[in-house]
Amino acid sequence: MKILVCISKAPDTTSKIAFTDGNSKFDENGVTYIVNPYDEWYALVRALELKETLGGNVTVVSVGGADYEPIIRKALAIGADDAVRIDAAESDSLFVAKQIAAYAKAQSFDIIFCGKETINFNGSIVPGMVAELLDMPYVALAHKIDVAGNTATIEREVTGGVEVLEVATPFVISAAKGMAEQRIPNMRGIMAARTKPLATIAAADAQPSTTLKSYSLPPAKSGCKYITPENAGDLIKMLHEEAKAL
Amino acid sequence: MSVLVFADHHHGKFPKGSLEAVSYAKKVAEQLGTDVVAITYGTLSGDGGLGSAGASKVLRSALTSASDSQQMTRVIVAAASQANADVVVFAHDIAGKLIAPRVAARLDAGLVPGATSLPDASFSVKKNVFSGKAIAEITMNTAKKVITVLPNSFALENNGTTAAVEDFSADAGAAGVKVKEVKIDSKDGEIPLPEAELVVSAGRGMKGPEHWGQVEELAKILGAATACSRPVADIGWRPHHEHVGQTGITIRPNLYIAIGISGAIQHLAGVNGSKTIVVINKDPEAPFFKAADYGIVGDAFEVLPRIIEGAKQFVANK
Ligand SMILES: Cc1cc2nc3c(=O)[nH]c(=O)nc-3n(C[C@H](O)[C@H](O)[C@H](O)COP(=O)(O)OP(=O)(O)OC[C@H]3O[C@@H](n4cnc5c(N)ncnc54)[C@H](O)[C@@H]3O)c2cc1C
Ligand SMILES: Nc1ncnc2c1ncn2[C@@H]1O[C@H](COP(=O)(O)O)[C@@H](O)[C@H]1O
Numbered sequence: 001m002k003i004l005v006c007i008s009k010a011p012d013t014t015s016k017i018a019f020t021d022g023n024s025k026f027d028e029n030g031v032t033y034i035v036n037p038y039d040e041w042y043a044l045v046r047a048l049e050l051k052e053t054l055g056g057n058v059t060v061v062s063v064g065g066a067d068y069e070p071i072i073r074k075a076l077a078i079g080a081d082d083a084v085r086i087d088a089a090e091s092d093s094l095f096v097a098k099q100i101a102a103y104a105k106a107q108s109f110d111i112i113f114c115g116k117e118t119i120n121f122n123g124s125i126v127p128g129m130v131a132e133l134l135d136m137p138y139v140a141l142a143h144k145i146d147v148a149g150n151t152a153t154i155e156r157e158v159t160g161g162v163e164v165l166e167v168a169t170p171f172v173i174s175a176a177k178g179m180a181e182q183r184i185p186n187m188r189g190i191m192a193a194r195t196k197p198l199a200t201i202a203a204a205d206a207q208p209s210t211t212l213k214s215y216s217l218p219p220a221k222s223g224c225k226y227i228t229p230e231n232a233g234d235l236i237k238m239l240h241e242e243a244k245a246l
Numbered sequence: 247m248s249v250l251v252f253a254d255h256h257h258g259k260f261p262k263g264s265l266e267a268v269s270y271a272k273k274v275a276e277q278l279g280t281d282v283v284a285i286t287y288g289t290l291s292g293d294g295g296l297g298s299a300g301a302s303k304v305l306r307s308a309l310t311s312a313s314d315s316q317q318m319t320r321v322i323v324a325a326a327s328q329a330n331a332d333v334v335v336f337a338h339d340i341a342g343k344l345i346a347p348r349v350a351a352r353l354d355a356g357l358v359p360g361a362t363s364l365p366d367a368s369f370s371v372k373k374n375v376f377s378g379k380a381i382a383e384i385t386m387n388t389a390k391k392v393i394t395v396l397p398n399s400f401a402l403e404n405n406g407t408t409a410a411v412e413d414f415s416a417d418a419g420a421a422g423v424k425v426k427e428v429k430i431d432s433k434d435g436e437i438p439l440p441e442a443e444l445v446v447s448a449g450r451g452m453k454g455p456e457h458w459g460q461v462e463e464l465a466k467i468l469g470a471a472t473a474c475s476r477p478v479a480d481i482g483w484r485p486h487h488e489h490v491g492q493t494g495i496t497i498r499p500n501l502y503i504a505i506g507i508s509g510a511i512q513h514l515a516g517v518n519g520s521k522t523i524v525v526i527n528k529d530p531e532a533p534f535f536k537a538a539d540y541g542i543v544g545d546a547f548e549v550l551p552r553i554i555e556g557a558k559q560f561v562a563n564k
Binding site: 038041094097119121122126129137153156163167177215222224225236237246 | 256261313314315316319338340343344345346347348349350352354356357358359360368370373374375376377378379380381382383384385386387388423425426427428429430438441444486489492493496500501511512515518522524525526535536537538539540541542544545548549552553555556557559560
């Protein structure tokens with residue numbers, strides 16, 4: 001099994017969200033970056049489990065600048081075999097997808113794993129774009145995958161239930177919660193990651209299809225109206241009459 | 247020229263999110279001085295309400311499921327070409343997330359996922375980013391444009407008309423995925439959480455799964471869905487599909503009642519789009535109160551029976 005895992009970086013979930021340069025740039029001041037949780041906890045760990053049972057190789061790929069290196073090293077410490085960084089700014093989803101597809105095209109991976117979404121852009125779109133650019137089947141938001149031979153059995157949530165799908169390799173999958181359990185890298189893994197291969201390759205020629213115009217913060221709540229526990233029985237009536245929520 | 251919208255359905259019934267996408271497409275079409283063509287598939291009864299939501303014409307593909315994204319993409323791309331559509335709209339739901347990015351890649355189109363505003367003159371659209379903690383306005387620079395519409399963000403049009411349904415045949419190509427089975431997990435009449443307008447949610451403050459009876463009772467009286475915080479799903483007090491937040495599902499109901507949940511930033515990320523938030527917590531310092539519209543500082547076990555009583559009276563008088 002030759003597996004590719006697409007890893008993106010995301011601000012730590014407790015980061016303060018603020019903007020600079022006339023609200024056109026995310027303020028990175030004091031922000032620490034983590035591996036996007038869906039990519040790390042679910043996509044990468046399940047890829048490693050499949051490799052451990054079926055044999056093979058797990059490569060991680062990121063599209064980004066040199067600041068991506070600690071993120072990629074973390075993925076290597078968790079257990080990926082090697083890594084590739086495509087050296088370009090993450091200007092837009094289709095641009096990122098084109099970079100990943102251009103790299104993967106020449107490599108014949110059996111499975112390309114992505115996360116369900118990045119927690120900063122919340123797009124859920126890069127993996128589907130990669131699949132189309134490579135003309136591969138795609139299963140989105142999957143929470144279970146098993147592989148036997150060249151056939152994978154995958155589960156994903158659909159309206160009112162769970163759909164069980166069968167897909168032949170090669171394909172693209174995006175991982176949602178439930179696919180695996182988070183792994184904490186151990187000291188040996190962290191040491192080994194320092195010497196694992198991390199190649200930097202030049203970006204393919206592509207133009208961003210979208211541009212960011214500006215950021216803003218959601219309007220603040222006008223404040224909380226308190227009801228005493230004794231009057232809790234009035235809550236529903238208030239929700240109906242005042243808030244029109246019922 | 248027209249605006250194309252993909253309308254997914256569930257056994258012939260179009261969920262609100264699909265109809266909202268049609269109404270959104272209609273608004274975009276009005277801006278561009280054109281009409282909406284809807285593309286759907288499988289067995290329908292009549293136009294399924296798509297006409298009333300804003301479609302002038304409905305194209306129906308013979309595909310029986312939207313699970314194969316390659317096949318559905320080929321059909322939608324063919325429909326976009328026939329309808330001469332430069333803008334393709336989807337709901338930002340299970341089908342939209344699966345298929346819209348493929349269609350965008352095929353059309354070499356910019357895509358804004360989860361739109362919360364109509365395009366302005368420069369074709370810029372707003373979307374939530376940083377898990378609801380901020381809003382980004384994004385401009386599509388390409389000739390073709392794809393937009394997925396965030397459910398529960400736009401009003402439904404209901405113009406009372408019916409659209410003509412035409413069979414649409416396009417070469418869908420070979421299937422890449424095979425649906426082996428669909429395991430139904432929601433009980434009859436249970437409301438799927440992502441579509442629910444009213445949600446009653448509880449956290450670790452409930453102390454144990456044996457105390458969820460009151461949470462379920464309140465939800466049942468109000469016709470609400472139930473949800474929970476992540477630790478509660480992780481310890482197995484509640485099923486995983488109820489977990490809301492940054493690493494669970496994101497919901498934006500009209501009403502979110504949070505009982506015994508502290509309001510950690512990762513939890514808020516999944517629920518801060520709710521229109522009205524009620525927080526019940528015995529700790530007045532719980533961070534959730536900062537995001538609340540209504541708060542009750544008190545013991546859930548004391549407060550809940552009173553709320554349930556009030557809810558019963560409310561329903562009885564309705
Ligand atoms: C990367 C990351 C991602 C995460 N993703 C999510 C996510 O998606 N969703 C999520 O929910 N969490 C998530 N978390 C966890 C989050 O940080 C919190 O730990 C979690 O939300 C806390 O759950 P809780 O509020 O149920 O429990 P607690 O924090 O233990 O809070 C329980 C609350 O109940 C109150 N209480 C206790 N007894 C009573 C009573 N008798 N009556 C009334 N109130 C009472 C307490 O005052 C307290 O405020 C994530 C964490 C990380 C690090
Ligand atoms: N810059 C990137 N480099 C590598 N993979 C990425 C990058 N951005 C997004 N991805 C992958 O695509 C998934 C979905 O991202 P998004 O469409 O931005 O929500 C992520 O979970 C990653 O697996």
